[in-house]
Amino acid sequence: MAFDAGTTSERAIVFDKSGRIVSLAQKEIQQYYPKAGWVEHDPMEIWSAQLGVAVEAMSKAGLNAEDIEAIGITNQRETTIVWDKETGLPVYKAIVWQCRRTTRICDGLAEYRDMIRDKTGLVIDPYFSATKLKWILDNVEGAADKAARGKLLFGTVESWLIWKLTKGRVHVTDQSNASRTMLFNIHELKWDVEICALLGIPLCMLPKVVSNSEVYGESDPSYMGGSIKIAGAAGDQQAALFGQKCFNAGDIKNTYGTGCFLLMNTGENAIDSKNGLVTTIAWNKNGKTTYALEGSVFMGGAVIQWLRDELGLINNAAETEELALKVKDTNGCYIVPAFTGLGAPYWKPEAKGIITGLSRGVGKYHIIRAALDSIAYQVNDIVSAMSHDAGSVLRVLKVDGGASNNAYLCQMQADISDVKVVRPECVETTALGAAYLAGLASGFWKDEADIEKRSGINTVFEPIMESEVRSKCIDGWKRAVEMLI
């Protein structure tokens, strides 16, 4: 059973040995926006909603605790929780990854940019947990003092859930989640004393860092009608990489959600990106750490929401597939959806979006098509950056997420990136990855080969675009991007 503690909802999914869904339950959680740019969740709601959906998923399928082999957890990454060790109560709301309140703290760290990048693989940004944790210690009355006396604990969401499930017996975090805190040395595989001291974070409040696939403990029997082993955990994107069976160096996946998240397995090498990507830990298993390169596109499926909500060009996201195919191309039109700046590999936070190539011949369907294409072009830019960094040519891109249901988009991606795009039968890859990690630790699956051989049927999109057409399309995109930066 996977616990998928996401940004908008908590979900529990029970999988069988072939990786198919047996049962699923989901509950949304409340989003708090106390000020512009601030985002919070209630940690107690995360916990109770997560437990609630677990029980619901089990009862829907008539399962008891002893029918569940193990629990694997995957979670919204970076989100920061601090709680009292004795009372088990959070001292503040969870500060969510999207929250920008620590921008000023980050600005103040500029001189440590290289040191932090070398040690953590990350760029200094409010996104990561470190400055959020510092903010809590600095702003919650008495917190810094209590933390120094060993009375407070820090954890990201999986750490909090494991602590709650074990009634405070186990305080751990896995390497993939630790690597997103900006406090973890990804080469030495330990909390970095220098960075912690710089931010005034007492080491005693940090969880023990464990692997992504091992038995951490058992859930208290009072919660789910018996105890269940908790045997795996990984941050959502890393879990998706595992769930997509990107087990080997060079394997790459993209999740087409609101934004797009690309991760490439780089094996035992922590590759330092020359192209604005971050280096992160994919997972640690059987004593071996696997690294990944990560890049994200801010506006992925959100461009389609914009067509629907701001432009009113479509009624729903799914119909874009049919509408885009009403025309044979975009008639020279490009959309660069830099609504919130442009991320990797351009890094232009101040940029605003543009539509180029407008003539009287450009109509609604061309714009819809250009919007879908803009997702593929942005993903392609990251794919190219990754290939350069890794020094390898990409042959297969595994895809998932809401917008991967769009066959036009998948085909366009295959054509523009000149790769085979593979969409698995089960697109719940995040939860599946957590389940695999737990099931491998418990012996439910023997090894990765055992997982591979039980996989479902994939949908494959082969590149069919002629190379001259591809070059022309990409040149047009590059020109459009240049106009904006």
Ligand code: ADP
């Ligand atoms: P998230 O996990 O970020 O909430 P999802 O994986 O649920 O996102 O994907 C939802 C996003 O994908 C939305 O932005 C939506 O506009 C887009 N989307 C969903 N279905 C389609 C589709 N068939 N074609 C294009 N975009 C789609």
